[in-house]
Amino acid sequence: MVQMYTIFGRQIGSHYLAIGVLSAMFGGSYLATRGGSKKATQAPPINASSPDEADFIQNFLKQADAEEKAKH
Numbered sequence: 001m002v003q004m005y006t007i008f009g010r011q012i013g014s015h016y017l018a019i020g021v022l023s024a025m026f027g028g029s030y031l032a033t034r035g036g037s038k039k040a041t042q043a044p045p046i047n048a049s050s051p052d053e054a055d056f057i058q059n060f061l062k063q064a065d066a067e068e069k070a071k072h
Helices: 014-033 051-071
Strands: 004-007 010-013
Touching: 004 014, 010 014
Parallel strands: none
Antiparallel strands: 004 010
């Protein structure tokens, strides 16, 4: 026989309580440790005096990102 507990006027077996507690504990820890969504980093605005300068800066930043990714 199983130990029975009265919860909200109903008889609940101890094994169901154990399953509920373990599920809540492991489910809560999974949700807490899975991390948040990655936030997109927005670059500051480019204050270029001409479109050529803006293109040069953007190309330079793309090259720098590509080199950084190649190192890792």
